[in-house]
Amino acid sequence: MVVGDPNLARLLEHPAIWRGRSARARRGLSSGFAALDAHLPEQGWPRSGLIEILVGRFGSGELSLLLPALAALTQAATARWCVWVAPPLMPFAPALVAQGIMLERVAVVGGARPLWAFEQTIGSGACDAVLAWAGRPKLRELRRLQLAAERGRTLGVLFRPRRAAREASVAVLRLDLEPLPGGARLTLLKGRSARRDAIDLQWHDAHASAS
């Protein structure tokens, strides 16, 4: 078998075949931060699968980190939904609009069973992205979420406290976020062929420049 064989090359183009070297060939969803895109395995957020963002405190900047990508998702002509499952506070609509998010594509799901709602939403195929603040999911539940995300071709984002870093995870990407003045420091804890060093990001918004 010759490496340059055109038949073999065609076979290897099949999306179901994943090779370590080809990870960079797939284009993810641009995060809106050039420095972060350069670090992420697919030059952006994965378009489907579960990612985990670990923060020390709620409001450390985890939403600012995702907003440019969410805005791009909801503005697309054939956008699906962007669903927020059990957010601890109510997302403030005018600020979302100011960041470029189309509210027509945003739904908020409340209720007592965030993990169940997360799995239903992420696996329904009706959403582009699902953000969830779920209590303390077990590994088995995370596995189900990851499978549901691939079934629904949805980007699922699970926000968890930093102490969850000790637990095993099946997420395709796991990163730790730590606030800095006017930005944040990201550490990639897990990711296919991702670099492990920390990245410092500056927020784009006016608050950051004022501070």
Next chain:
Amino acid sequence: MRPHPEQAELLPVTARPEAAGTALRPLPRTGVAASEATQLWVAVQLPVTCDASQLEPLALAVQRFTPRVSLVPPDALLLEVKGSLHLFNGLAGLRAELARECQRLQVAPLIACAPTSLAALTAARAGKPLVITTMAQLTSQLAPLPLSALRWPDEVRARLARLGVRNLGALLRLPRAGFARRFGVAQLAMLDALTGRSAEVRVTFRAREHFRRRRQFSYEIEDHGLLCAALAPLFHALGEFLTARQCGVVELEVRLLHRHAPPASCVLALAAPCADAARLAALWSEHLRALLLPEPVRAAELRAAALLPHLPGSHGLWQPGEHGGSENAATGELIERLRARLGADAVHGLSVRAGHRPESAWARTAPPVPAGTQPPRREPAVVSQLAGRRPLWLLPTPQPLAEQAGLPRRCGALRLTGEPERIETGWWDGAEVARDYYTAIDVHGVRLWVFRERRAPHGWFLHGVLG
């Protein structure tokens, strides 16, 4: 011969409701002698005291006389009884039975018979219980009836009155060509139908269908999964029933019967008519989880009351999500499933309102419409002026903060950054505010949106998280 129900469907004079608008062929004239009419119509005219809602129960009741029952809204029924006369010992017997049936339903209608439907109806509306059995008698019997029985517009009747035409006899004597020119072809066609010169098409009333099916289990079921499996044949039957009729249900009742306890009832409500058995079964399974059953289940019953016409939409060429494939079905299903388990208000959308106070600048809305059904609309430009000046998270109510040396504290001192923003007034709706908003950074580096009351005692409050 009494027409068989299926045959009656095929007769050209009976039009099915869904065929309305398509070309209808009149009944071919058979070579029967003029003395013996081919049809015999009975008109049942409700008195003015009855309302239109009584028409349908009556139509259901009189379907035992003939399958060819037509509604003439708002207040009359027409029955073609030629084929069923021999079953009731002739016309007299049938009329007596019909009168008894009406008495049982507590209506006192006026009943008239004639070889054409319109003639019977006209006689009944004129208040004359005529019994005309042959075409030969038709014109002479109709002649003395007043014009008002035709229910033509007042203007036409006034013009006829000016011509000296006050009853049907005089009307039928008018020359056809002149009549059509002065009063229109439609009125002439009506006169032709009245005298049997042309056949009239009547839409046959069809009773509303219901779905009700019961399944007795051979053993008592107390397991959730088994119960879902045991009901699957019922849902399958419902799906076939609905598909065959091109109907959907918006409300479905599932009754579970126990040995001692009264039956448990669970009503599934759908946003739009649905004929998909698998989807209904999935929805039922969600409802079942929330249901507390007192005893094991011995039997189950499915009841669908109202069937609504439902044409399934065409499926897209692409799978949902790829190349702009439609998501409508998936989104509708998702909302129903979430609501079934979490409650009706668990899913909502967000919208921006014109308001300068943060509390009144947003609102909950119904969940977003499925993507692709409408182009995204642009938000008002006023919002973009605030870019970056608003927090991504808002507390439902401002939370008081501790204070030390005039500065707010929250697990340590807060550091205020940037320029303050003043938001005040609101006297017009009683929720007046006077606040200076600051961005603050707490000891953990979290950016908060805090404000200081401009009025005494100048308290500090947390109102949002910049996120």
